[in-house]
Amino acid sequence: MAVNLPPQYHDAEARYKKGRTPEEKLAALREMWVILPKHKASEKVQADLKTKISELTDEIEQAKLGPKKAAPGSFKIPKQGAGQVVFLGPPNAGKSRLITRLTKATPTVAAYPFTTREPVPGMMDYEDVRVQLVDLPPITADLYEPFITDITRGADAAVLFLDLADDDGPAATQVVIDRLKEARRVLVREIPADDDPTTYSLRTLLVGNKADDEAADIRLEIAQEAIGVQFPLVVISAEQGTGLDALRKEIYNLLGVMRIYTKLPGKPPDMASPFTCPIGSSVAELAGRVHKEFEEGVKSARVWGSGAFDGQTVGRDHILRDKDVVELHL
Ligand SMILES: Nc1nc2c(ncn2[C@@H]2O[C@H](COP(=O)(O)OP(=O)(O)OP(=O)(O)O)[C@@H](O)[C@H]2O)c(=O)[nH]1
Ligand SMILES: [Mg+2]
Numbered sequence: 001m002a003v004n005l006p007p008q009y010h011d012a013e014a015r016y017k018k019g020r021t022p023e024e025k026l027a028a029l030r031e032m033w034v035i036l037p038k039h040k041a042s043e044k045v046q047a048d049l050k051t052k053i054s055e056l057t058d059e060i061e062q063a064k065l066g067p068k069k070a071a072p073g074s075f076k077i078p079k080q081g082a083g084q085v086v087f088l089g090p091p092n093a094g095k096s097r098l099i100t101r102l103t104k105a106t107p108t109v110a111a112y113p114f115t116t117r118e119p120v121p122g123m124m125d126y127e128d129v130r131v132q133l134v135d136l137p138p139i140t141a142d143l144y145e146p147f148i149t150d151i152t153r154g155a156d157a158a159v160l161f162l163d164l165a166d167d168d169g170p171a172a173t174q175v176v177i178d179r180l181k182e183a184r185r186v187l188v189r190e191i192p193a194d195d196d197p198t199t200y201s202l203r204t205l206l207v208g209n210k211a212d213d214e215a216a217d218i219r220l221e222i223a224q225e226a227i228g229v230q231f232p233l234v235v236i237s238a239e240q241g242t243g244l245d246a247l248r249k250e251i252y253n254l255l256g257v258m259r260i261y262t263k264l265p266g267k268p269p270d271m272a273s274p275f276t277c278p279i280g281s282s283v284a285e286l287a288g289r290v291h292k293e294f295e296e297g298v299k300s301a302r303v304w305g306s307g308a309f310d311g312q313t314v315g316r317d318h319i320l321r322d323k324d325v326v327e328l329h330l
Pocket of ligand 2: 095096097107108109115116135136
């Protein structure tokens with residue numbers, strides 16, 4: 001779908017390109033954001049613009065902190081699988097223990113706080129897809145690794161930890177939420193439609209861990225009043241392995257993606273390795289996932305699956321549904 005951009009947008013874009021300082025560039029980007037029509041056809045442009053605004057805002061703020069406090073090397077974790085989900089939480093809440101339960105990764109698990117110092121990725125299997133989980137260092141009022149700001153921008157969603165074996169658990173999780181907000185990372189149940197481009201909202205699932213503790217119920221009640229209402233909640237014991245099936249499903253759901261199986265003409269579909277794309281994606285968007293150049297090139301498709309579709313030919317703008325089988329015609 002083509003996006004018709006008003007002439008003022010192009011003027012602002014020219015100012016962005018000519019901008020000599022990050023501040024000038026940011027001002028132009030903000031103008032572009034205001035002018036940009038916000039609808040489905042412009043989603044890609046919106047996303048690119050948001051990323052640029054967010055990156056520049058971070059750059060300007062880190063420069064203000066001076067070279068010493070600015071982020072050292074960044075730890076970029078290349079995305080793999082259906083999406084990337086970061087683990088955020090206070091120290092000792094069981095983030096690393098849970099990663100060892102859900103993936104083959106082996107970060108150190110220890111009975112003292114501040115064990116994890118660097119991001120550790122691992123792949124979680126969920127039915128026929130894989131989701132990338134990233135273990136991170138803890139966040140407290142005094143400790144916030146600057147690279148968490150970078151990593152959370154790249155992530156698709158977050159799991160926020162609540163330690164049900166610690167009386168200070170609910171308060172410690174609230175500190176995590178507040179500290180991230182200072183870094184313009186906002187944990188939310190759903191991304192708001194009028195999302196502020198200078199902040200980065202992350203869809204978040206609250207995980208109450210250590211449900212095996214004898215006073216876990218009381219702490220859960222306290223937490224539910226304070227923070228439980230802000231997010232969907234899953235209660236687990238990483239140590240005993242309870243609640244993990246429900247958790248896998250909720251983590252996958254957080255990504256807001258659907259699975260599409262592709263086939264070649266005259267061949268059976270490839271049911272072993274589906275493509276994943278955002279719920280509501282069109283034939284053209286799926287084609288772009290299969291191969292970058294296919295997004296422009298795809299003309300039609302045959303679709304099996306959703307309701308009435310049993311091999312019907314549809315256009316490139318046809319919206320696909322979860323578990324459709326699709327044959328792309330270029
Ligand atoms: N009782 C109980 N203990 C748990 C559970 N999950 C983790 N633990 C223990 O809690 C301690 C901390 O676990 P970690 O996984 O290292 O915690 P973390 O959140 O990664 O900690 P940092 O790396 O310091 O942020 C360890 O002693 C774990 O064995 C659980 O479900 N129940
Ligand atoms: Mg850890």
